[in-house]
Amino acid sequence: MIAFSDLARAAYCPRQLYYARRDDDRSVPDEVRARIDLAFRYPSLADAPDATLRRLPIRRSPAAYRRNLSRLRERGDYDRLVDPERERAFRSGKDCHGTVHKVLAGEAGSDPPVPTVVSPGEPPTNGVWEPQAVRAVAVAKAVAWEREREVPRALVEYPSVGTVREVRLTTRKKAAYRRALRAARAIEGPPARVDDDRCSACDYRDRCGTGRRSFRSLLR
Template sequence: MHSFSDLALAVYCPRKLYYRREDDRDVPADVERRRALAFEYGTLLDADDALLRSHPIAVSPDEFRTNLSHARGRLERWSEIAEPPHRDVLLTGRECRGIAHKLLEGPPAPSIVSAGRPPENGVWEPQSVRAVAAAKALAWERSTPVETAFVEYPAYGTIRRMDISTRRKALYRRAIRTVEAIDGSPPRLADDGKCTACEYRDRCGVRTRSLRSLLGI
């Protein structure tokens, strides 16, 4: 049984997944603090600058309020997102299991909360795979189709609705194959930007190059 987080890491970097499996570390405190913002939207939406700056937001107070206001106006299920009927729900499907940070009802839909930065449009592939995994597990438990999911980037006040499309399902299937194929350490990435901030960089042995060296300066 694969975990949602393993599938997300398999898309991001299989080698990082290999090291993470050997390293039973807790979720960093700063990640937990950022995720906690997803359960305070009602308060934060009307908060003044001083209160917002006391929270781990990643943009200016004005930008944060603007982003969150747009989400409230755009999302039909805003009330459930802001005050979810269920939170931190363990879902177990046919192939994978893991935590949906929020679970909406009528129709059922999972929401995954990310501590990171949102892309300009849509969601990053690791969060897409995680959301599809949660939707599939929820569908398996409820014996009903789950057609949509949400991905939240609360430090930016950004919430994205995503369809469980054929393309996203194919990415999920690729992640399943990657996880099942890992037997020993996967190849290193080739000077990828992902390596710079990776906590396993020293153990992995990937050499990252500065902008000056890449430009031959």
């Protein structure tokens, strides 16, 4: 059984997952926790004054952040985002387990639930980063396993920006999930190095031998 967080690391860099497992590194920095917590405070933040917002770990100016939250309130699922069916719920599927930040009830009684992944980082221009898409597929599959029904989509929330993106479980997304799952299961010794832009700020770069960017750095 693979943790959701391990699966996301495997999608980002299997070698980083190897070091995280070896060092039993499952800690979440306080700043990351603070940014995740913003996802549970949208109504109070939407009209918060500048002074309040400046004390928070948001990634936009107060005015831009309020505009983003105003747009968020126009979503058809906004009421369910701020009042989900479940919050921070542990879910275990056939292959993966971990915390699902929110489970939104279906729009109608017969519609499937919509799980969410909360990211403390910055979204790409379009869509979501692949590790977050893989994690979104994993949580959707775990909820589907529990409910014994198909869950065709999930959401990724970027609360420090005030943006929510959809991830549909397409053939391509599910293939990326399976690749990450195989990579996570196969790790015994250090996987091959990945020498590219992911490595520049990696927590393990000194022992890994590469010199560029980390999964954790995307979360900051």
